[in-house]
Amino acid sequence: MGVKLLLDKANVPGIRTYEVYRREGGYRSVEKALKQMTTDEIVEEVKKSGLRGRGGAGFPTGMKWSFIAKPEGVPRHLVCNADESEPGTFKDRYLMEFLPHLLIEGLIVSSFALGSNDTYIYIRGEYAWITNILEQAIEEAKAAGFLGKNILGTGFDCNIHVQRGGGAYICGEETALIESLEGKRGNPRIKPPFPAIQGLWMRPTVVNNVETLAAVVPIINMGGEEYAKIGVGKSTGTKLISACGNINKPGVYEIDMTITVEEFIYSDEYCGGIKDGKKLKACIPGGSSVPILPANLLLTTAKGEPRYMNYESLSDGGFATGSMLGSGGFIVLDEDQCIVKNTYTLARFYRHESCGQCSPCREGTGWMEKILQKIETGKGEMSDIDLLWDIQRKIEGNTICPLGDAASWPVAAAIRHFRDEFEWHVKNPELSQTSNFGLQHYADPIHVPA
Amino acid sequence: MATTFNDIQMTEFKRLVARYPEGKQKSALLPALHLAQESFGGWLSTEALDYVASLLQIEPIEVYEVATFYSMYNLKPVGKFVFEVCQTGPCMISGSDNIIDYIKKTLDIKPGETTKDGMFTLKLVECLGACGYAPMMQVGKIYKEHLTKEKVDSIIAEYRAQATNN
Amino acid sequence: MSEQTFFKVTVDGITIEVPAGTTILQAARQIGGEVAPPAMCYYSKLKGSGGKCRTCLVEVSKGSEKDPRPMPKLVASCRTTVMDGMEVKNITSEKVVDARAGVVEFLLLNHPLDCPICDQAGECHLQDLSFDHGKSKTRFEFQKRTFKKHDLGKNIQLHMTRCILCYRCVFTADQLTNKRVHGILDRGDHAEIATHIEKSLDNEFIGNVIDVCPVGALTDKTFRFKNRVWFLKPMDAHRDCPSCSGRVTLWNRGDEVYRVTARKDEWGEIEDTPDGKPGWICNTCRFDKKEASDWVIEGPRAISRASVISQGHYAGNVGTTIPTETFKAVNGGRTPHLLMDIHDESEVNKPNIHLGKIQGPSHGDTFNKIENA
Numbered sequence: 001m002g003v004k005l006l007l008d009k010a011n012v013p014g015i016r017t018y019e020v021y022r023r024e025g026g027y028r029s030v031e032k033a034l035k036q037m038t039t040d041e042i043v044e045e046v047k048k049s050g051l052r053g054r055g056g057a058g059f060p061t062g063m064k065w066s067f068i069a070k071p072e073g074v075p076r077h078l079v080c081n082a083d084e085s086e087p088g089t090f091k092d093r094y095l096m097e098f099l100p101h102l103l104i105e106g107l108i109v110s111s112f113a114l115g116s117n118d119t120y121i122y123i124r125g126e127y128a129w130i131t132n133i134l135e136q137a138i139e140e141a142k143a144a145g146f147l148g149k150n151i152l153g154t155g156f157d158c159n160i161h162v163q164r165g166g167g168a169y170i171c172g173e174e175t176a177l178i179e180s181l182e183g184k185r186g187n188p189r190i191k192p193p194f195p196a197i198q199g200l201w202m203r204p205t206v207v208n209n210v211e212t213l214a215a216v217v218p219i220i221n222m223g224g225e226e227y228a229k230i231g232v233g234k235s236t237g238t239k240l241i242s243a244c245g246n247i248n249k250p251g252v253y254e255i256d257m258t259i260t261v262e263e264f265i266y267s268d269e270y271c272g273g274i275k276d277g278k279k280l281k282a283c284i285p286g287g288s289s290v291p292i293l294p295a296n297l298l299l300t301t302a303k304g305e306p307r308y309m310n311y312e313s314l315s316d317g318g319f320a321t322g323s324m325l326g327s328g329g330f331i332v333l334d335e336d337q338c339i340v341k342n343t344y345t346l347a348r349f350y351r352h353e354s355c356g357q358c359s360p361c362r363e364g365t366g367w368m369e370k371i372l373q374k375i376e377t378g379k380g381e382m383s384d385i386d387l388l389w390d391i392q393r394k395i396e397g398n399t400i401c402p403l404g405d406a407a408s409w410p411v412a413a414a415i416r417h418f419r420d421e422f423e424w425h426v427k428n429p430e431l432s433q434t435s436n437f438g439l440q441h442y443a444d445p446i447h448v449p450a
Numbered sequence: 451m452a453t454t455f456n457d458i459q460m461t462e463f464k465r466l467v468a469r470y471p472e473g474k475q476k477s478a479l480l481p482a483l484h485l486a487q488e489s490f491g492g493w494l495s496t497e498a499l500d501y502v503a504s505l506l507q508i509e510p511i512e513v514y515e516v517a518t519f520y521s522m523y524n525l526k527p528v529g530k531f532v533f534e535v536c537q538t539g540p541c542m543i544s545g546s547d548n549i550i551d552y553i554k555k556t557l558d559i560k561p562g563e564t565t566k567d568g569m570f571t572l573k574l575v576e577c578l579g580a581c582g583y584a585p586m587m588q589v590g591k592i593y594k595e596h597l598t599k600e601k602v603d604s605i606i607a608e609y610r611a612q613a614t615n616n
Numbered sequence: 617m618s619e620q621t622f623f624k625v626t627v628d629g630i631t632i633e634v635p636a637g638t639t640i641l642q643a644a645r646q647i648g649g650e651v652a653p654p655a656m657c658y659y660s661k662l663k664g665s666g667g668k669c670r671t672c673l674v675e676v677s678k679g680s681e682k683d684p685r686p687m688p689k690l691v692a693s694c695r696t697t698v699m700d701g702m703e704v705k706n707i708t709s710e711k712v713v714d715a716r717a718g719v720v721e722f723l724l725l726n727h728p729l730d731c732p733i734c735d736q737a738g739e740c741h742l743q744d745l746s747f748d749h750g751k752s753k754t755r756f757e758f759q760k761r762t763f764k765k766h767d768l769g770k771n772i773q774l775h776m777t778r779c780i781l782c783y784r785c786v787f788t789a790d791q792l793t794n795k796r797v798h799g800i801l802d803r804g805d806h807a808e809i810a811t812h813i814e815k816s817l818d819n820e821f822i823g824n825v826i827d828v829c830p831v832g833a834l835t836d837k838t839f840r841f842k843n844r845v846w847f848l849k850p851m852d853a854h855r856d857c858p859s860c861s862g863r864v865t866l867w868n869r870g871d872e873v874y875r876v877t878a879r880k881d882e883w884g885e886i887e888d889t890p891d892g893k894p895g896w897i898c899n900t901c902r903f904d905k906k907e908a909s910d911w912v913i914e915g916p917r918a919i920s921r922a923s924v925i926s927q928g929h930y931a932g933n934v935g936t937t938i939p940t941e942t943f944k945a946v947n948g949g950r951t952p953h954l955l956m957d958i959h960d961e962s963e964v965n966k967p968n969i970h971l972g973k974i975q976g977p978s979h980g981d982t983f984n985k986i987e988n989a
Contacts, residue, residue: 075471084579085577085579086577087538087539087540087576087577087581088539088540088581089579089581090579090580090581090582090583093579093580118469118471120469124579125480125484125520125522126522126578126579126588127579128591129591129592129593161469163469163477163480163481164480164481164484165480165520166480166483166484166516166519166520166521166522166523167520167521167522167523168519168520168521168803169576169577180480181477182474182476182477183476183477183478183479183480183506183508183512183516184476184479184512184515184516185515185516185519185800185803186519186520190666190667190692190695201471201474242581242582243582244540244544244581244582244584245540245543245544245581246543246544250581250582250583250584251582252582284539288538288539288540288577329581331539331540331543331581333543337543341542342539342542342543345537345538345539345542346538346539348538348576349538349539349576349577351804351805352521352576352804353576353804354803354804354805355519355803355804355807356781356800356802356803356804356805356806356807357668357781358667358668358669358670359668359669359670359719359722359723359780359781360670360718360719360722362722362781362804362805362807363722363723363725363726363805364722365804365805366804366805367722367725367756367758370758387755394714394715394718394719394721394722395718397689397690398670398673398689398690398715398718398719399670400667400668400692496812496813499812509795509796509797510797510812511796511797511798511799511811511812512799514799514801514811514812515799515800515801518801518802518803518812519801519802519803
């Protein structure tokens with residue numbers, strides 16, 4: 001049983017209400033931070049904790065906070081990014097749905113640290129019922145004196161507002177989110193200026209993921225140094241992993257980042273093994289945009305060492321043989337899954353979600369989708385595979401925002417690791433419509449004897 | 451269908467606008483469009499969009515630009531219940547294709563179409579953040595998860611009954 | 617008055633000093649020639665423009681004197697300001713040349729390439745860009761995206777199929793008129809310039825969207841299909857106009873004024889008037905003053921030697937010669953046929969006539985004859 005810092009109380013009956021949450025020790029961090037700590041001390045604790053952004057990019061949170069500009073007389077804002085839209089990722093939803101007060105508590109402390117009197121939660125529009133849960137929690141916190149004017153008599157005023165999005169993956173990108181929060185199209189901004197200098201309404205703004213802000217609560221309660229002792233290397237603390245696909249126990253798990261990928265997939269505490277006794281073929285370990293890995297490279301690094309569920313180990317080997325922890329959206333594919341079809345649906349997703357602002361992404365995502373559909377439906381040619389490779393290469397790194405990269409990486413990794421499956425589709429236009437390439441040599445070397 | 455808010459809707463609209471600093475009322479556009487869509491029969495006509503523009507004191511084109519960008523705003527009339535079935539990777543590997551086919555067959559409509567009785571619209575959508583509970587669909591504000599053919603049948607029956615009772 | 621700080625920046629090996637705050641693109645334009653990256657969306661006279669088309673991507677091989685680390689990715693030179701000691705590679709960077717070829721391919725992917733019947737041909741930035749950085753073959757084998765044509769009022773036609781979504785016309789409406797009625801609708805590869813419901817663009821300065829459009833998406837209906845820009849003689853002229861500077865370029869054939877545009881500089885942007893303001897022109901000057909007597913002619917407008925517009929004009933200025941061989945001679949004795957299918961695009965063509973049967977070059981009469989035969 002690993003350490004649980006966020007979900008330890010998730011199963012307490014009634015924990016969604018203020019009363020139970022408070023009785024279980026909730027809002028202690030607000031009392032401690034607002035009454036006993038200066039804003040600089042809070043930022044310092046977060047820095048010491050080594051907390052990295054849990055939305056996908058993994059940028060050190062304390063450092064991000066220290067960048068915020070503090071011009072005289074200009075309000076600053078904290079914005080919580082609850083626009084969880086990366087396929088495979090549903091951890092923030094779980095946290096907000098079952099532990100709304102944990103997020104509110106983290107938001108109050110973080111708002112105090114950053115000097116935000118009006119803090120916004122931007123939640124994806126589809127999570128309508130969670131919006132109600134959060135608004136209810138905010139009302140309760142306000143009634144208890146943890147929000148509103150002069151919180152706990154400290155003179156700090158803070159209100160939290162929840163805004164629903166309108167259905168757009170791109171709004172998970174922080175500058176697109178800010179645009180959307182301003183009532184505009186979710187077109188990412190061209191940086192610089194960065195949000196820390198000119199963000200929401202051109203005011204200094206910090207945008208953080210739900211899980212990141214919730215993690216501030218245990219950091220304040222236990223101290224940054226203690227938090228940093230959990231985990232390994234630069235992967236400190238705990239991480240929520242949302243596991244889905246062909247496994248026995250899909251769901252949201254809190255892990256300390258010292259367990260192996262193999263344990264995560266096969267132990268009953270987590271995914272409980274592959275569904276229906278089938279074999280593991282591949283996995284996208286950090287949300288749909290990170291590179292897919294075949295079973296052997298997933299469970300062990302290229303050097304043959306066990307791979308761990310943390311930032312460093314999952315990216316060991318770079319994109320050639322590794323992947324990324326990303327947002328923690330862990331998608332498992334069994335022996336019956338077709339890599340071409342999976343890549344096609346993801347390409348369709350990114351084409352659908354491209355904002356259309358810059359040409360490589362607008363045109364390139366649609367082109368990749370069309371070629372993948374062509375191969376998937378048995379009309380592909382060998383040259384299409386190389387063409388796909390060239391298109392993704394020309395999108396990657398050349399776009400305004402990371403959506404271009406996010407659309408390119410899945411295609412690149414699928415071709416890099418499963419080229420023979422693409423070729424099989426091309427060579428077997430009819431057979432590929434009725435049957436499957438199957439496992440072939442992509443078997444998990446630990447659980448499938450050679 | 452009226453395209454002005456009644457008193458209750460107007461109170462909610464004012465609550466939305468009040469969340470933003472003075473002069474930044476445009477920020478309320480997305481929530482205001484959700485409110486308008488819920489209030490005006492599940493979709494947003496040009497009149498509805500113009501109405502929201504006038505309430506927020508912005509140009510109609512600013513509203514058109516936003517309403518057409520986001521996928522949740524229906525700019526054409528839809529059925530009483532909209533089945534938005536997820537088809538992205540994680541749902542696909544968990545069998546969403548079969549569910550989509552089953553709904554098409556059962557309701558005798560293609561994606562984007564509405565049943566003749568105006569009851570159901572089928573929409574194929576991209577990832578809704580329910581990957582662990584796949585296959586799934588969204589109906590209004592509710593997520594229907596772990597879909598099977600039997601479950602689809604009972605959902606359809608449930609909504610038909612709901613429509614008859616109202 | 618505080619002293620202005622100057623930064624040294626080197627582009628493709630050429631060093632220049634520019635005021636702090638200058639973008640890489642502007643610095644490169646000061647050097648001029650091939651060193652200046654192409655720009656399809658950036659427009660110096662329009663605030664907030666740029667960053668979108670990605671044609672001006674450059675490699676920053678040295679960040680600055682203080683922090684010499686190279687930038688990890690190619691950057692949009694139109695939106696990146698120079699640092700002191702910065703070193704930039706444009707055409708000397710293999711990465712840039714490769715990425716730019718990619719961007720050109722992306723921009724052309726859904727472009728109809730209907731240049732033979734497009735009014736913008738000859739002064740089209742996308743044509744120039746494709747000529748300089750593109751390939752002669754496309755690798756795209758799917759149906760291209762098309763949109764219906766729209767009239768934006770009586771003087772402006774929107775041909776969305778040709779649009780590259782540079783947003784310049786949106787910025788123009790925002791910054792020159794008091795009420796914007798057109799914008800970007802929808803998203804991704806379906807995004808389009810539109811008004812949502814049929815509306816006309818009536819503001820007195822809205823005609824400038826035609827001048828800022830880098831392609832033939834927004835064209836002047838008073839000029840549409842009337843003539844080719846390279847057959848016309850551009851003349852600088854002015855009139856006493858109550859609403860704008862009245863400083864224009866007339867595009868004449870003989871004494872006939874075919875169209876009126878603002879005066880454009882070597883980067884294709886509106887020239888400043890002598891008082892330093894951008895020389896936008898009003899709709900009256902642009903659409904309604906089509907008599908030579910409306911204008912005081914200043915003289916022929918100098919056009920870049922490289923432009924097709926300069927071909928055949930001003931003997932002595934431009935070294936063009938008429939080829940001695942005919943097309944027939946170089947084509948093995950065969951008369952050329954029309955090579956491009958423009959049925960859907962042109963109103964003068966008859967879609968029911970097989971183009972292969974037409975001996976080119978041809979015009980409306982040829983079609984009528986075949987139809988009646």
